[in-house]
Amino acid sequence: MYKKKKKFWAKHWDVILLDTLSALVALIIALFFRFEKILFWNVIPHEYIYENILIMIVFASILNAALRDPYTGIVHRNKWQELKAVVIHSFINLCGILIFLYAFRYSNRISRTVISLWFVLMVLIMFASRIIFKRIVRMRKHDDSLKSTMLVIADSSTINHCLSQLAGSDYVEYKVVGCAIIDKNWVGKKIQGVPVVGNCDSVFEYIRTNVVDEVFIDGKNRYSEELLAERLTDLGCTVHISLIHTEHLMKNRTIEYYGDYITMTTSMHMATNREAFCKRLMDILGSLVGLLLCAVAFIFLAPVIKIQAPGPVFFSQTRIGKNGRRFKFYKFRSMYTDAEERKKDLMDQNEMNGLMFKMENDPRIFPAGHFIRKYSLDELPQFWNVLIGDMSLVGTRPPTENEFVQYELHHKARLASRPGLTGMWQVSGRSDITDFEEVVALDTEYIKNWSLGLDLQIIFKTVAVVLKGSGSK
Known part of the structure; x- marks a missing residue:
């Protein structure tokens, strides 16, 4: 057992x-x-x-x-x-x-x-x-008497790598007592200090007459491996079959089951259930606080917006979320109601190299809108997006539909996580960044190195940026 x-x-x-x-x-x-x-x-x-x-x-x-x-x-x-x-x-x-x-x-x-x-x-x-x-x-x-004994069965081409990974490991719960080469007769030799005790024919005799608790199989012929594993299991051995060498795969990987398939799953970053739960809990608690601030801001901003630029207080737009999902994105309106139509005429003044639009003295912004945007007050309604799960407190900024359809393949990487109210590039001198590729690089770096600590660090930096009034311009 x-x-x-x-x-x-x-x-x-x-x-x-x-x-x-x-x-x-x-x-x-x-x-x-x-x-x-x-x-x-x-x-x-x-x-x-x-x-x-x-x-x-x-x-x-x-x-x-x-x-x-x-x-x-x-x-x-x-x-x-x-x-x-x-x-x-x-x-x-x-x-x-x-x-x-x-x-x-x-x-x-x-x-x-x-x-x-x-x-x-x-x-x-x-x-x-x-x-x-x-x-x-x-x-x-280090007490071998407390460990299970393991026999390694492999091809002559893989035995050295296999033993370097198994026999050379410290503080493991098994001891490699021997190895068997299934395609050559090297009985009597030693490989990395481990004796070769059998080949394809004699390995069963060795198992019959010696203490073998576990067997590790690493070969090239999957069919023969499965037959060998079945026979060894019938002998009472615990059998481990190598599925794939992972040295060339990404460091983030796990074994999962789909139907009767066993798969090796890799991703840019893998969060544990515990980490995902904590991030979502932080989003919910943070969004509740943010919505209270949004309600207070509404009392003061709504009359100003209505007076300076008659029209709705809130601006909504379809944005692109995680892996291309579309959702309704909300902001306090800081531009005139015809801002989207006028954007086409201003594209030649775009200060960004790439698929984002930024203009320092944007004429579409009404007077109070500059103040609203300087202190990121326009972002407050997005706490609703965070609460319902379309966004997170920290992530990558969601692109518009027009930006998304122009994405090249490598740009899609920045959509691998849920979009955020703030993110890596927003606290990395976003007013000075004029190259969209730099934005993609920062967002990709965030996804690959994500941790709860990094999220907290970005949140604290965002608060400092907002209080200084160095938000979006």
Whole structure:
């Protein structure tokens, strides 16, 4: 029987428990240093608050692990990488507790010394406990008696690459005890220190007389591989069949199932379910706040728009979203109602090289419209697009239909993610960018390197840009 490997955050329950205990012990020690009466809990001021903090530390630690999955590759980290990971983990725990204290109005009744000391001690204790724990784990990983034995079966042309990937890996749960070459008789030789123990005919005899838990097959003939795997499975071995060499594929890949097909799926960037959930949650919360701001702005902007440029307060237009989807895009109107018709006459004054239109002193903008656009107030109604899922807070700016039909093939890459209210190029000196290809490059860079941290960084930069009034012109 083969135990399927866990692939979600809870597989690191031991480290989560260790980190939680480290955080709890750190708080208890901090209380002792501050009050020196830890044995007499009821004489500590507001002791019930600290009891609640102890409980919240448990929830914060579990939530921290579930949303971030900070333990991937923990065994392979060096001490400096581990210290950085511990500081980040402890800081997020601290933020969680501070949010709790402010939410329940406990902040004025808590000792700042205790909280500060708790953070420092948490980093030190957590770092020390992780280092000790990792040494124990590594010792166990190097104990071959605890590992399953693996036999590698491959062609003479692929055996070297196969062994370099399997036998040379550190901290794996198996040990390669031998290899079999199915197209040549190299029995008795050693390849990368691994003995050749059989060929196509004699490999079954080796399996019969030796301990073999798992077999890895890497060959060229898929039909013969499947027949070989079937026979080996009948012998009680767990069989792994190589589907494809991935060294030349993109780094973002995963195995998926479509009907009875097993596929290798690759993409520009792959977000985990956890990351996608957090991004959407951030979009919903941010759009609700944005719509409140939009409602306030409407009270002041609507009369001005109606007076200076009679017509609708809102401007709507069909834009192109993710992978070519069309949706209705909303803005506060900052131009005269005949702006689209007049655009044709102004194309020769376009300051952008490519498929976007930009003109510094655009005559289609009415007087107050300059103010509206300078501080990006016209963008506020797009929070509705974010709320209903057409857009995201951060992404790539959606092109118009006229721009989209002129796209070249490589331009389509910037539509690989949901369009955003703001994005990489908007906070990278967009008023100075005059080449559409540079916009495409920045948008593509954003998609390839996307992370929740990058989104937050862009949001903060956007706020700064808007407050400075260096928005679109």
